[in-house]
Amino acid sequence: MKAILKYSALLLGLAASASALAHAPFCECTALDADTIRCVGGFTDGSDAPGVTLDVMRAADNQVLMPGKLGADSSLTFKRPAEDFYILFDVGPGYQVEVEPSEIKGI
Amino acid sequence: MSGNSKLRRQWLRWRFHLSALLVLIPLGFMPQYFHEAKLDRGLRGLGEREIGNLQVGPWTARMAEWEVGEPEDEGRAGFVKAFTLAFCDSCSPQVKAAYLRIGQPRSLRAAGGLFAGTPHQQFAEVTIPARVTPADQLWLTVEGWDGAVHQAQIPLDQASPSLVAWLEKTRSNR
């Protein structure tokens, strides 16, 4: 990672975000109350992810329960589903974050 | 000059030696510089520790742990570990993409970290969320251009003993 970061950023004088591995995606979810969840997504270099897909998935069959996209503030607030679910922050194939209900902060 | 503290006198005496010390720093780091230059050339092979050959469906691939040791702390993205992969020469043209995940993937859509790089050395990072235990397996999912999907598993203690050691050390209170 260091080698790729170094070559991309320094030797070529280009922005460090030239390599996808240089800034990893993250997604942090908090339970605002018993029924509402707010997720914030972004990249570890500090940049935001407005408009990126954030889908709430049904755990039983991996179908999309609630399709969504992050707003301009890089967050999405939605109602907690009744069935077993997980959250998928999807930038692209192999470039995602899965959030389990147990990883949601709050409740 | 009178009434000076001991510290000031020491500063006055040694300040020019500071220059000499600063000059010695790059000399001291030269061996590491050349060592890293060699590593950047891939002269250490696929990765620091070869895991071995994997059979994934009709294809074979060599896999390696990129850097032995604890996973990297990527801040808000959590802990990540990098692995490398290289498909056999005749397999490469048939493979569309490969993904890596700790634990069985739920779907092809969320199959894990994407392997990207050159055909001879592709990199993928797996996240290590709280649910991961030393008994877990590393799942490799491979998509072919013909649409077929194949998977292979490697026990974590085979893929990265250093990761298992870290898990046991930091998550022993489970």
Add this chain to the structure above:
Amino acid sequence: MSKKSRSRLWFLVHSWLALPIWFFVFLVCITGTLATVSQEIVWLFDPAVRANAPDDDAPRLGYDQVLAAVAQQQPQAAVHMLSAPSESHFALLARVTYPDSSSAALYVNPYTGVIQGKVPLFDFRQFTRALHGWWLVPFTHGFSWGWYLVSLLGLPMLASLVTGLVVYKRFWRGFLKPTLRLRQGARIFWGDAHRLMGIWSIWFIAVIAITGTWFLIQAVLYDNAISISSEGVPTIIQRDSIPLSADGKAPPRIGLDAAVLSAQQRIPGLEPTFFRLPSSAYDPLHIFGKAWYPLMFESAQVNPYDGSVASTRLLGDRSGLEFVTESMRPLHTGDFGGVWVKLIWFVFGLILSMMVLSGLMIWSKRTLIATAKQLKQQKARERINVAATAETSQ
């Protein structure tokens, strides 16, 4: 404070900004001066780097022809980056990997496609950059402390420039009446030389000090995960945009030349200098080039399956702040305008190094002498005191 003692204070600050670590500052300036022309030095010593044409009107090869030539000479090599320097006397650079996972950077002749050689393990250009930029201290997590050490010097350099101009009364007169007294002793000579070089390099010292300080800010931002980038989410070719293939082989991908044409329709006048080939099935082809503004790159991300331009990053896409910050590095290194700009940076880099050296010469001649005198006077006073107390105690 009287005018005289205020002047003296400015002078003390000016001399103290560089003196304790003057040798370190001097070396940083010298290594930087060397780094500006490191690429040219390599060109002088290594014929493999040169883009010699077989004859006067040989045309340059297209990019696809270059890739084909590399593939023909080294079938095992996989190219992932191709660099076509805007200075046409340099050969093309192709970064490749081999089946044993080793990598190399190959020099390719742009007229004949012949692989002339490769970047040696001791990469002089990279070495001078590493030595000057981060004092060879390795990067482990985040920016190396050597980077901080060197870039911190930007602040005292800037303060040195300001205090120096305050101390040099009516410095603008020096432009019309250049003084360099060679026959009145070393102290006078170094003083004149320091002032003469100083006023002519005000612009350069300001550029280097400010851009050097930017590198410090850049490291602080990065290490604290603060991004000022307006670049947005990385461009990924989504799964459903990729054509299916019936025969189990990869769908055809467009060549570099066709991709350049496609990009030029979106960015008229784009002259590509750098290609990043797709690193996965979902990665677009990245083409970088410069428009009218020599300090910054524009880029296009091209879908390799249908040749459409998936995204672009133009000068107009940058925020005002980014315009400033992205201009910093090329202004510091001087590699934005070909060999003549580099030579200007090289000459003024030498002058700046001489500024540090001459500053020390003046200090050693002036302050050392003054300090020696003061010490002598003090010793004389002490002897008198001792004698006086000896008398009174009797």
